[in-house]
Amino acid sequence: MDDTEEVERMLINFPARSRYYFVITLDSYFAVCYGAPTISFCLEEHTEIFMKQRKWLDKNHRQDRGADPEHPQKTAYFGYRKVPADKKTQRVLQHFNSIARRYDLMNTLLSFGIHHLWKRTAVKTMALKPGDRVLDVCGGTGDLAILAAETVGESGRVIIYDINRAMIDAGLHKVNNSASKKCIGFIQGNAEELPFPDGYFDYAMVGFGIRNVTRMDQGFKEMCRILKPGGKMMCLEFSRPTAPLFRWLYDIYSFHVMPLLGELIVGSRKAYTHLPESIRTFALPDELTAILKRVGFSQVTARKLTNGIAMLHLAVKA
Numbered sequence: 001m002d003d004t005e006e007v008e009r010m011l012i013n014f015p016a017r018s019r020y021y022f023v024i025t026l027d028s029y030f031a032v033c034y035g036a037p038t039i040s041f042c043l044e045e046h047t048e049i050f051m052k053q054r055k056w057l058d059k060n061h062r063q064d065r066g067a068d069p070e071h072p073q074k075t076a077y078f079g080y081r082k083v084p085a086d087k088k089t090q091r092v093l094q095h096f097n098s099i100a101r102r103y104d105l106m107n108t109l110l111s112f113g114i115h116h117l118w119k120r121t122a123v124k125t126m127a128l129k130p131g132d133r134v135l136d137v138c139g140g141t142g143d144l145a146i147l148a149a150e151t152v153g154e155s156g157r158v159i160i161y162d163i164n165r166a167m168i169d170a171g172l173h174k175v176n177n178s179a180s181k182k183c184i185g186f187i188q189g190n191a192e193e194l195p196f197p198d199g200y201f202d203y204a205m206v207g208f209g210i211r212n213v214t215r216m217d218q219g220f221k222e223m224c225r226i227l228k229p230g231g232k233m234m235c236l237e238f239s240r241p242t243a244p245l246f247r248w249l250y251d252i253y254s255f256h257v258m259p260l261l262g263e264l265i266v267g268s269r270k271a272y273t274h275l276p277e278s279i280r281t282f283a284l285p286d287e288l289t290a291i292l293k294r295v296g297f298s299q300v301t302a303r304k305l306t307n308g309i310a311m312l313h314l315a316v317k318a
């Protein structure tokens with residue numbers, strides 16, 4: 001039985017599980033347990049598992065994510081689980097297959113629509129020009145690509161590049177209904193191997209996708225390679241809220257409300273438990289900045305969105 005199943009089994013067995021009993025906050029760790037006061041000793045016994053299920057991974061663990069290019073990683077995080085690196089991509093594919101149809105709806109519900117503002121801000125920050133060539137890595141259902149296409153226009157080109165056909169298909173109707181559909185193209189493939197020549201694009205962007213890529217550094221290296229010298233890369237990704245109280249509320253929301261909505265709307269609690277877990281194993285802003293510099297970008301800047309729930313990194317190919 002793995003940890004998730006263990007926790008689910010315990011929750012099911014607890015009486016009065018519908019009410020909060022106690023909350024522990026220890027810096028970034030926290031656990032929320034349910035039940036009547038009489039079972040407190042029971043909860044203490046299992047605190048470790050709850051903590052494990054709710055934690056933001058520490059620096060050393062996060063840096064297991066292929067930080068050393070000389071020693072390719074053998075394992076990779078899929079949520080909180082470490083899986084053989086060569087199996088992670090398959091798991092990611094299955095994950096997005098299971099949620100593709102309702103992906104946009106869930107994004108909007110779970111973020112109260114804020115993801116649209118983040119994406120608009122991110123694309124605006126890139127300062128695109130008409131005629132630019134833009135690659136949308138892990139482009140999924142195409143929100144960023146559609147926004148970028150509004151600026152680059154018919155003389156430009158935006159490619160949605162994603163490993164998952166179901167995600168691309170789920171966004172086709174949006175692209176077809178957009179005014180700039182003529183400049184948007186689609187390619188299915190892995191972000192770790194981009195099928196484009198060196199220096200082909202003016203801009204590369206990746207929105208909420210890089211944390212799913214098994215060898216993230218390789219993905220960034222590839223984005224750097226396909227950019228023209230002076231070309232810009234934009235990375236929009238979830239991160240950790242900086243205000244402790246806000247982070248605490250966000251943690252409760254992520255581990256209780258999100259999986260519940262996932263179960264009700266997509267029929268998968270697991271998929272929406274994976275989402276917060278994958279965020280908590282991902283590099284923090286400074287670590288991401290260091291990775292970007294190491295793979296060849298310069299002038300790396302980072303901007304917090306909504307107290308750090310999301311981070312916007314901008315980098316220039318030297």
Ligand SMILES: C[S@@+](CC[C@H](N)C(=O)[O-])C[C@H]1O[C@@H](n2cnc3c(N)ncnc32)[C@H](O)[C@@H]1O
Binds near residue numbers: 144161214
């Ligand atoms: C959370 S979605 C983000 C979609 C879109 N960029 C957005 O902002 O809404 C992540 C996307 O990354 C894609 N993806 C995951 N691993 C990938 C990989 N190794 N190569 C290319 N795409 C990948 C998934 O198929 C999925 O469509």
